Amino acid sequence: MLAPALAFGQADVPAQLQEIREAMRYVPDKALQQLQTLEPKARASGIATRAEFLMLYSNSLQATGDVQRGLAVADELIALGRQLRDNGALAKGLLARSYALYQLADLKGAHAAAFEAERVAFRTQDRTLHVHTLITAGQSYQEDGNYPAALPKLQEAVDLARRIEGNRLPLASALNALVFLYVNMRQFDKGWELQQESVTVAKSINSPGRVADALSMEYALGIESNQPQRARRALLEGLAVERKMGARQMIATTLVNLADSYLKEHDYVRALDYSNQSLKAAIDVRSTTDIATSRINLGQAYLGLGRIAEGKTQFEAGLAEYDKAGDKPELQAVLMEYGGALERAGDYKGAVEAYHRERALTNEMFAKQRQKDVLELQQKYDTEKKQRQIQALRQDNRVKSAELDNRRLQQRVWWLLAVVSALVAAIVGLLYRKVRTANAQLEVKNLELKQQSSLDPLTSLYNRRHFQEFMRGHATVERRVTGDDTVGALFLMDVDHFKNVNDTYGHAAGDAVLRMIAENLRVALRETDMIVRWGGEEFLAFLPAVSRQSVDEVARRILYTISSQSLQYQGITIPVNVSVGFAPFPLVPGDTPLSWERAVNLVDMALYLAKAHGRNRAYGVCGFANFSQTTMESIEQDLERAWRNGFVELSVVLGGPHGAPPPVETCGGSNVVPLKGGRRSKAR
DSSP states (O other): OOOOHHHHHHSOHHHHHHHHHHHHTTOHHHHHHHHHHHHHHHHTSOHHHHHHHHHHHHHHHHHTTOHHHHHHHHHHHHHHHHHHTOHHHHHHHHHHHHHHHHHTTOHHHHHHHHHHHHHHHTTSSOHHHHHHHHHHHHHHHHHTTOHHHHHHHHHHHHHHHHTOSSOOHHHHHHHHHHHHHHHHTTOHHHHHHHHHHHHHHHHHTTOHHHHHHHHHHHHHHHHHTTOHHHHHHHHHHHHHHHHHHTOHHHHHHHHHHHHHHHHHTTOHHHHHHHHHHHHHHHHHHTOHHHHHHHHHHHHHHHHHTTOHHHHHHHHHHHHHHHHHHTOHHHHHHHHHHHHHHHHHHTOHHHHHHHHHHHHHHHHHHHHHHHHHHHHHHHHHHHHHHHHHHHHHHHHHHHHHHHHHHHHHHHHHOGGGHHHHHHHHHHHHHHHHHHHHHHHHHHHHHHHHHHHHHHBOTTTOSEEHHHHHHHHHHTGGGGGOOTTOSEEEEEEEEEETTHHHHHHHHOHHHHHHHHHHHHHHHHHHSOTTSEEEEEETTEEEEEEEEEEGGGHHHHHHHHHHHHHTOEEEETTEEEEOOEEEEEEEESOOSTTSOOOHHHHHHHHHHHHHHHHHTTSSEEEEEEEESSGGGSOHHHHHHOHHHHHHTTSEEEEEEEOOSTTSOOOEEOTTSOSOOOOOOOOOOSOO
């Protein structure tokens, strides 16, 4: 990839920088050595050469893992561009800063720098710079999920790159970026059409690195469009090119993808081989992300081969890497994969523990998001409050002005006192009506704000905060007489295989599933029952009054109502099932009723039993037995063990096929229902 040392030393600085630019993308460590050798000459050159050097130097530092130094060099270039009022240097510095902030997980700062770089670059005549800033701006919109804004940016970059004569490198970059956007938008036909041109352009410029980039994108397109064999051929062809180049970082990433492709086909022997290769390569280039992913792939391969202890060790090491990086969304997804892999391997206890860890992380992320929403709502309320205060001051000023006018009239024209009094009365009446109208409007606004704060915007169901406030304000339901045939009831529902719906059909389909379930729950339950979107794909229903004998029937009705409906989405039929945990409320172990929080926790544990034992079913906590021989804390630590030991009475409602009512086993029978093992999909 790099010119021979003799030729490199004899070439002028701009030519050497041009050679380094292409090499830096694929062998950044060697490019960094060349740049450090060239630094004295480059810094003594003119502004254009100096700016090019500083941008390449910053990018090379970032690519070799020294992101903070790379950011410092980018800021040096920005300061130089502003000092000399050189828009080309300033735009390149902003691009380098955007790349560094992206690696530091500061997406907001990275995108702001990218958009400013685009504005500044178009003040120059450098078309190649125009293309690079358009690509970076389009990718920034893409990372925000704003595909309608990203698409015209990347299309403009491709069109502009086609008009550049004598240099097809910008066109190769623009085509690659646009194909990736089509993959995200799931417009695979357009992606394949453009991919052919991308490969042709990469081969025409005789750049192995660009060919490897194009093949890597072909793999992504093949995987997302459900063409795994085509995707793997692209990976293997790309790996051969990368090894010939010595592009160690690209090799590590490609090996990770190869291991993942074999995992998808349950070929655990080959997956284990490629995972070991990718781990070694990732450690060699000190790529934290590839190290973590390689260990997760190793864990899945070991578990698939039945080597559970080794699989757990590798999974935990990978989880530790994600935790160290603070990537909580990725950590949450990996925990779900961990639980599914343990479930398929037959380690149900480990699977439940993994699901509990994922649930705890989900609750933590939900709490942070809720805090952010509350702050935004408070800010909106404060703004509206200030506006109301301003309106009130204006109104007060108008009233005072009217009073002053009235006094002047009284002093000047005493004989018109009666007329003036009538006029003042009319004005006061008008003002009073305006004040009443303003107060009524304010009350309506306050009611709207209260409703918005208590409803989930997607499903129009009550949200978690509203339910918590309701239960705190109605603590008497926890002290209901236990012998009464009328009880309350709690039902916690989780959509089965919801992650598969999002991954296969997109998040819009997932939202449609949640809305459909919300409508079906309104049909299955009464108007007096409280239905809550508990968080993510979970729903909670609180029935304030129901016959104790009909609690199981309600669970059966929920399962039947939801499974009897299928979602029609873009011509595709998506079957929908839920798993349910439920219990009468209040629950009274011994003589003391449980708080609603602990009751919900038990229902949540029953839900996990339903998930672990097959999904499309409901597990209900009916009551407690032999409570003097155990404790509530012991039951909460392991509900399944307490059930098997005869301390907890459970009801099991099995979901039936679509359109058929599910069978039911009630608490009237044995309190231990034999568990069925077997492998199930990891997606919830």
